Amino acid sequence: MERSRLRSVLYVEDEPDIREILQLSLTLKGELQVDTCESGPAALQWLRESTPDLVLLDAMMPEMDGPETLARMRADPKILPVPVVFVTAKALPEDVKRLTALGACGVIPKPFDPMRVADELFEIWKGIADVGGG
Amino acid sequence: MSAADELLKKRRAELARKFLDRSHQEASRFREVLDGARAGAVFPEAAAFKHFAHRIHGTGATLGFESLSFAAAAFESLLSDAGAQDVLAEPALQALRRAAHVLIEQIDELARRHL
Numbered sequence: 344m345e346r347s348r349l350r351s352v353l354y355v356e357d358e359p360d361i362r363e364i365l366q367l368s369l370t371l372k373g374e375l376q377v378d379t380c381e382s383g384p385a386a387l388q389w390l391r392e393s394t395p396d397l398v399l400l401d402a403m404m405p406e407m408d409g410p411e412t413l414a415r416m417r418a419d420p421k422i423l424p425v426p427v428v429f430v431t432a433k434a435l436p437e438d439v440k441r442l443t444a445l446g447a448c449g450v451i452p453k454p455f456d457p458m459r460v461a462d463e464l465f466e467i468w469k470g471i472a473d474v475g476g477g
Numbered sequence: 478m479s480a481a482d483e484l485l486k487k488r489r490a491e492l493a494r495k496f497l498d499r500s501h502q503e504a505s506r507f508r509e510v511l512d513g514a515r516a517g518a519v520f521p522e523a524a525a526f527k528h529f530a531h532r533i534h535g536t537g538a539t540l541g542f543e544s545l546s547f548a549a550a551a552f553e554s555l556l557s558d559a560g561a562q563d564v565l566a567e568p569a570l571q572a573l574r575r576a577a578h579v580l581i582e583q584i585d586e587l588a589r590r591h592l
Contacts, residue, residue: 358532358535358536360492360495360496360536360540361535361536361539363488363492364485364488364489364492364539364540367484367485367488368485371481371484371485372481372482372485403531405528432531432534432535432550432553453534453535453536453539454534454535454536454537454538454539454543454546455539456539457485457489457539458482458485458486
């Protein structure tokens with residue numbers, strides 16, 4: 344898979360307002376194709392049929408949280424190992440370290456600035472592309 | 478400002494009003510629950526409170542309500558400290574009441590100004 348340019352993102356988030364504002368921000372400011380899912384199980388289903396360049400994953404969701412969703416993604420032979428970036432309100436250094444140890448390529452803290460979040464994501468993507476994958 | 482920026486700001490303002498309206502309705506319900514809670518008794522709404530606080534913490538500042546987000550973070554932190562208990566001791570319940578009322582009063586004030 345070519346890693347040089349970020350084109351498509353799946354954003355998994357249970358909170359509809361945040362889902363819409365981030366989708367809009369990445370679409371308008373980042374010119375990305377952004378699909379969304381409202382839960383971990385819905386994302387797993389979606390990822391068995393489609394492969395985005397990157398998955399943005401809310402860390403705290405009811406039913407199946409972000410870390411569990413990531414673990415199930417990695418264990419599922421029908422899902423390609425796309426890079427995952429967490430979006431979380433718990434973004435202290437120890438939280439970031441824990442999420443990175445789980446296999447995340449980056450963390451975007453909540454709350455985020457809708458006018459700047461696309462730039463933040465491109466910075467993370469640059470780091471992923473520089474090392475050649477997720 | 479670009480057309481994309483203007484569209485994003487406009488939609489953010491619309492979502493902010495919707496968020497405030499929903500939060501205001503939820504806050505009224507939680508105020509009643511807290512007022513009726515008793516130390517040592519079962520507190521079955523703990524999970525719902527956590528979800529409420531977490532949602533406002535994560536969403537508030539993104540939609541332009543920074544101080545509200547901060548108050549929700551404080552409340553969420555207290556709820557985490559209380560752990561997954563369904564029964565709260567009096568000091569923990571009092572601390573939660575104080576933090577929740579700060580949060581709810583802010584929601585009321587923002588609703589008065591923006592809705």
